[in-house]
Amino acid sequence: MKALHILLLSNTQWVLFSTMLLGMAAGMIGCLAYWKRQSLMSDALSHAALPGIVISFMLLGYKNMFVLIIGAAISALLGACLIQWVTVASRVKEDSAMGIVLSVFFGMGIMLLTIVNRTAGGNQGGLDNFIFGQAATMVRSDVDMMMFLALIVILIVTILFKEWKLFLFDPSFAQGLGMSLRGMNLLYTFVLVLTIVMGIQAVGVILMAALLIIPSVSARYWTQSFGWMVALSAIFGGLSGAIGTVVSALGTGWPTGPFIVIVAATFFAVSLIFGKHKGWLVQKLELREKQKEAKRPSQQHLSRKILKEEG
C-alpha cells in the first residue's frame, strides 16, 4: 500500500524517471568501461569526486547542483590524470595508482567535509547524502538536470555507436579510417566522468561505480553481440535505478544507493544462473549433453566390437 502511495506522488514519479534514465546511461557507459577493462577506474573516479563536491560547496556557501557537479567533474578528471601520470611516469602499477587516488582523494574529501560540517552547523545542505546517495532529497531542478545529462550520455553512446564499437574492438582499423583515437579516448573519459558525477546525488560516491559495473557484467551472460549487450545493460541499469529508488523510499532516511546496487546484484544473480551464454544452468546442461555424447560413441564402439567378435 505504502509503495503504491509513494508511486502516486508526482515528485516521486519524476525522481523515479530520472534514476531510471541514470541507470540506463550508467549501464551503457559501463559496457564501454568493461571492454576497456576499466571497471575499477569508475570506482576510483567516483571516490575522487568527493573533494570537488565539498570544495565547490565551500566556495559557494550553499548547495547548487550545477556547481557541485562541475566541482565533482574537475576533481574526478584530476584523479584520472594523476592515475595516468603515475602509471606512465613510474613503476607503480595502474591498480596501485587507482587505490592511492581513490583513498587519498576520499580522505581529502572527508577532511573537508568534517570542517564544513563543523563550521556550517546544521545547515550544510545534506552534503553527507553524497556519500550513499539520497534520491529523496532531490528537488525538481536536480531531477531535471540529472535527466538532461543522462539523455546527453545516452545520445552520445547511441549516435556514435559504430565509432565506439570500432574504437573498442579494432582501434588500428579505426585509426586507418581516420578516426582520432586520442579524441575518442578523451570523449570516453568525458562521458564516463559525466555519468559518474550526475549519479552522485542519487547513488552516492561509494556505490556509483556499481551501477556502471554490475549491469554490463550481467548483460554479458545473455548475448555475444555488443549492441545487445549495451541495450540489455541499459535495461538492467534502468530497472535497478527505478526499483531501488522505490524500495529505498519505503523507509525514512534509507539511503538510495545501496538499494539500487542490491537490485542490480539480483539481476546479476539471475543472469549468472539462467543466462543464455555461459550461464551456470546452461553450462551444466551442456556438460551433461557432452557427457552423454562422450558415452555414445564408446557404446557404438563396443557394440561394433561385439558384432565383430560374434561374426
Next chain:
Amino acid sequence: MSYTAWILLTAVLVGLSCSLIGVFLILRKMAMMADAISHTVLLGIVTAYLITRSLSGVHMLIGAIVAGLLTSILVQWLNNRGVQQDASIGVVFTTLFAIGVVLISTSVGNVHLDVQHALMGEIAFIPWKTINVPILGEIPEATLLLLVVLIIVIVAIIAFYKEWKITSFDPALAASLGIPVAAMHYLFMGLVSVTTVASFDAVGAIMVVAMLITPAASAYLWTDRLLVMLGLSGGFGMVSAGIGYGIAVLLDTSISASMAFATGIIFLLSFLLSPVHGLLGRKLRPPKPIEDAQTAHI
C-alpha cells in the same frame, strides 16, 4: 598514558601493520583486492553483530575473516567463469558492501554501529573503551587488538618470508618448488582481512585502503630490495599516522581522513623526488646507453 598518547599509539599501530601487509599487496598487484576486502569486511562485522548482538573483538575478527575469504573466493570463482578480473572484483565488493550498508541503516543502525563510523572510523573515541589486561593494565580494546594483529603480521611475514617472496615475484617458480601457492594466497587474504578489521575501528573502511596501499607504493619507488621496502613502508606508515594526527589537530578535522591525506603527501614526494624510481631520478639519470644499444640491435 594520556588521551593523545593512546590515539597516537593506535594510529601508529594501524600505520605499521597496514603498511607491512601492503608491501605484498603491491608486489602481487592486488591493490584493488585490498580495496574490495576493506569494503566487504563491513558486511562481516554487521553479520557478526546481528548473530551475537555484541561488538566484541573476537566476533568481529571471525566475521571479517569469513567476509574477506568469501570475497576472494567469489572473485576467483567469477573470474574462472569468464568475467574479467577487475569487473568481478567490482561486482563482488559493491554488492556485499551494499548489503552491509542496508543492514546497518535498516536494522542495526541505532545502537552501536553506524555508517559514518564504518566509513571514517572513530579513533577519537578509542581511548575510552578500555579493558584490563593482567600485565599491561588498563588499555583501550582497539589498541590491544591492533597490537595482537601487528604481532601476528610480523610473525607471519618472518615465518613465510621466503614463500611469499617467491610467490610474489615468480608464482610459476613457487609452484614448481612445491610451495602451496593457493594456500599461501588464502592465508595472505585472511591476514589482509584481519589487519583491515583491526584497523577498521580506528580509521574506517576506506581510509584503511590508503594505509594499506600508499606507504607501500611510496616505498616501491625508493628501493628494489624487499627487506628495505618492508622497512621503508613501515616507516612511511608510522610517519603518515603522526603527520596525519598533527594535521587533524591543526585543522580540527577527522583524524583518519588526515592520515589518508598524509600518506598521499608522502607518495607525492616519493613520486617526484625519489632518486631511484621517481621523476627526479629519471631526470638525473638519462636512459642508459646499453639499453639503446640493445634496442638498436633488435
